[in-house]
Amino acid sequence: MSELSDIKAEQQSADIVPDGASEPEPAQAVAAPAPAPRIRRLNIIGRRNLFFALSLIIIIPGIVSMATRHFALGIDFAGGTELTVNVANNPSLAQVQSAVDAENINGSVIQTGGGGYIIRYPPLSPAQVTGVQSDLQGRLGPTSVQQILVVGGTIAGETIALSVLAVVLASVAILLLLAVRFRNVPGGWRAGFQFGGSALAALLHDVFILTGIFSILGKVFDLRIGEIDAFFVTAVLTVVGFSVHDTIVVFDRIRENLRVSQRLSFDQVVNLSIMQTAARSIITSFTVVLVLAAILIAGGTTLQGLALALMIGIVSGTYSSIFNAAPLLVVWRRLQPLR
Amino acid sequence: MQLVLSWPVRLFVVGVLIVSLFVDGAGFVYRIANKLPLTGNVAGLPPNFGGWQLYFHKGLDLAGGTHIDYQLTNFPAGQSRADVQKRTIDVINKRVNSLGVSEPEIRGAGTNNDRITVDLAGVNAAQAQKTIGAVSKLVYTKWVKDVKVTGGPEPGYKPALTGLTGDDISNATATIDQTGTSWVVNITFTSAGATKFDTLTRDNVAACPGDSTTVASANCAERHLTIWLDLTQADIDHWEDSSYVAKVSATYDPACLAAQAPGTICGKFLTDPITREEIAGGQAQISGSFTQQSATDLATGINSGSLPVDLVALDVTQVSATLGAESVKLSIAAGLLGLAIVVVFMIVYYRIPGLLASLALLFYAGAVLAVFKLVPVTLTLAGITGFILSVGMAVDANVLIFERFKEEVRAGRTIAAAVDAAVRRAWPAIRDSNTSTIITCIILGFVGPAAVKGFAITLAIGVFASLVSSIVVTHNLLAIVLAGSGFRRPGLLGVDRVRAV
Numbered sequence: 001m002s003e004l005s006d007i008k009a010e011q012q013s014a015d016i017v018p019d020g021a022s023e024p025e026p027a028q029a030v031a032a033p034a035p036a037p038r039i040r041r042l043n044i045i046g047r048r049n050l051f052f053a054l055s056l057i058i059i060i061p062g063i064v065s066m067a068t069r070h071f072a073l074g075i076d077f078a079g080g081t082e083l084t085v086n087v088a089n090n091p092s093l094a095q096v097q098s099a100v101d102a103e104n105i106n107g108s109v110i111q112t113g114g115g116g117y118i119i120r121y122p123p124l125s126p127a128q129v130t131g132v133q134s135d136l137q138g139r140l141g142p143t144s145v146q147q148i149l150v151v152g153g154t155i156a157g158e159t160i161a162l163s164v165l166a167v168v169l170a171s172v173a174i175l176l177l178l179a180v181r182f183r184n185v186p187g188g189w190r191a192g193f194q195f196g197g198s199a200l201a202a203l204l205h206d207v208f209i210l211t212g213i214f215s216i217l218g219k220v221f222d223l224r225i226g227e228i229d230a231f232f233v234t235a236v237l238t239v240v241g242f243s244v245h246d247t248i249v250v251f252d253r254i255r256e257n258l259r260v261s262q263r264l265s266f267d268q269v270v271n272l273s274i275m276q277t278a279a280r281s282i283i284t285s286f287t288v289v290l291v292l293a294a295i296l297i298a299g300g301t302t303l304q305g306l307a308l309a310l311m312i313g314i315v316s317g318t319y320s321s322i323f324n325a326a327p328l329l330v331v332w333r334r335l336q337p338l339r
Numbered sequence: 340m341q342l343v344l345s346w347p348v349r350l351f352v353v354g355v356l357i358v359s360l361f362v363d364g365a366g367f368v369y370r371i372a373n374k375l376p377l378t379g380n381v382a383g384l385p386p387n388f389g390g391w392q393l394y395f396h397k398g399l400d401l402a403g404g405t406h407i408d409y410q411l412t413n414f415p416a417g418q419s420r421a422d423v424q425k426r427t428i429d430v431i432n433k434r435v436n437s438l439g440v441s442e443p444e445i446r447g448a449g450t451n452n453d454r455i456t457v458d459l460a461g462v463n464a465a466q467a468q469k470t471i472g473a474v475s476k477l478v479y480t481k482w483v484k485d486v487k488v489t490g491g492p493e494p495g496y497k498p499a500l501t502g503l504t505g506d507d508i509s510n511a512t513a514t515i516d517q518t519g520t521s522w523v524v525n526i527t528f529t530s531a532g533a534t535k536f537d538t539l540t541r542d543n544v545a546a547c548p549g550d551s552t553t554v555a556s557a558n559c560a561e562r563h564l565t566i567w568l569d570l571t572q573a574d575i576d577h578w579e580d581s582s583y584v585a586k587v588s589a590t591y592d593p594a595c596l597a598a599q600a601p602g603t604i605c606g607k608f609l610t611d612p613i614t615r616e617e618i619a620g621g622q623a624q625i626s627g628s629f630t631q632q633s634a635t636d637l638a639t640g641i642n643s644g645s646l647p648v649d650l651v652a653l654d655v656t657q658v659s660a661t662l663g664a665e666s667v668k669l670s671i672a673a674g675l676l677g678l679a680i681v682v683v684f685m686i687v688y689y690r691i692p693g694l695l696a697s698l699a700l701l702f703y704a705g706a707v708l709a710v711f712k713l714v715p716v717t718l719t720l721a722g723i724t725g726f727i728l729s730v731g732m733a734v735d736a737n738v739l740i741f742e743r744f745k746e747e748v749r750a751g752r753t754i755a756a757a758v759d760a761a762v763r764r765a766w767p768a769i770r771d772s773n774t775s776t777i778i779t780c781i782i783l784g785f786v787g788p789a790a791v792k793g794f795a796i797t798l799a800i801g802v803f804a805s806l807v808s809s810i811v812v813t814h815n816l817l818a819i820v821l822a823g824s825g826f827r828r829p830g831l832l833g834v835d836r837v838r839a840v
Binding site for chain 2: 149230242244255256286291292293306
């Protein structure tokens, strides 16, 4: 009786592994009552180089793209004027583009569907903005202006500086937080910084994956969703927080297991801890990914870029906490042994 | 951890729940109490409960309106920058008020008091910039006899420009006078202005000498110096037209003046005080039966002829009300969809504990929304996203507890012991991981770009509430429902087998 419902639960859990991630669902593969702690077969630590390589395969093209092509900048980073309009007559992109070209102030047009267009200009004065609106009205017929953004160079520069500062500060704060929290594992502060440093490396991994993918989306594929703006910075910082969430859960388990399982080697403890926490990490991320999918589907254009960025970052964050952060800790321990 | 299972804590949770439901449903409470229909527009919303107005404060991207960041340049020498910034804010406020904006927000910003941020709901950018950046010229007039004049501040007289203008004034402030009882307005003239003002006041007194407060003959129209905004010779030429005079002599209307619509006659009058004595030092004081408000208004009016600094718009955002309404609809849909997905998933995967966690999640959502209304937090698109995301994160603590619960049950503990051990052992991870998110939010809130701050605030509130909700509410529900009653069927708990008690 109890066996039957168990198998059902098994199947459900197997179904929900996000994105067909390469790891098998680490849940109760063998339901036989085993003495605690149970060491499952999957050897993540042993195959750590494979997982590091997998991360690099994604990160390196991203870094190349960032270094050579940079980013497609949204208006709040690039500066300029952006009009979001709805044209009642639903003209074609070519018609709107020629109307904008006729204004002769370097406007460019992006179609958003259903008569909706985004038109970008260099920074314009208030009088010019008013002029452009009535001009479009004259050329294209009844036009409702949904949104006007005018961003000067000063603010754009400040936004970029503040964003970088925020990411740096958050990273340092998290490193310190982890060092403080994990200083009570055997090895003291040095061990604390090993934990903190590994978490930080995993975190930078996620930041690079996210920014790299957006650089590729925006510059190589020329997609508007790949433009980075203040919302993208929000996404990066949330991913920073979330990635550390997952990593802390694994590390916390390592800390606990180091205390209770003193017969096991450090490698074994780490592998055991990964196995014990992987289900939780995947389930949590999966839930958040579901919520983000809801935003992606129902949330409107403004939020879609944010939702996509968060989704990439959170999947990466879960991957890195399982396959990078803890294995990195093992590597670090080998290079710098603590009694 | 036993502490959170005590009855005072449970009563507190119930109390929070009741207050949250009241706050969340304030509109419905009001409708029911007043026997109004439950849907559609009714008068009196948002309801006012003893001074508390409970409603969601919508940011401009949801309400529609204009946001402008101004850089202040050309600060006058020798005056405190903070004062200049404050005076500029007062003047902008005054100008904006005449547009009839509800809850305009005009805040100082910048590391060196050199920025002002303006948020105006329901105003388009062109109108806002015209009104705020308007340059009105303040002029002083004296009075000359004209028997054909029937209206205006001094019937039988028409004004004459004196050559003394706003350029001659360095500033005006509202303050309490030396006796400490009544409000006055102090005007400081520039040195050129002081000379002109001295001559004018000497002529005033010479026109009908004597103590103006006691001698009736000393109170003549020629002894008045009147202040106007944008009064021109063309206006004065119309002074014998009584309907024209009545309009011009109305209290000045900054929005009307800013619009500069041809054919419209705007109010331009500021004040018409009598001159008591010759004033030589360039320091004048206008007294009368002022309240603090009316004195401040007059000082602002005098200053508003010209802003003390130049304003340069750094960025301008205009969002239409329709786009705002659309965004509200979309984000509510996304929020409900997200919540529904999470609830279904939790129940399917974790069974009874999942159901309990879903109840805790609904409590959490209700409480957070109530906090948004009570604080109040101004909700923006990014802010709502932060909240929706925090729903996802709120689940995390529950998942940690449940996975641990399964492990403990598998390890052979009784259900009651497993619940206790699960919460106790999951706590350090929950605490540390949420601390890291809250730290990120605090950093974003302080150094993040403006658009990001709303996100940081709602996410921080959400994460904190989720911490409380999982540790207190879920834990209690688990303890009451699972440990107390007879749930022993493994299928309902999502585990393999349960040890008999």
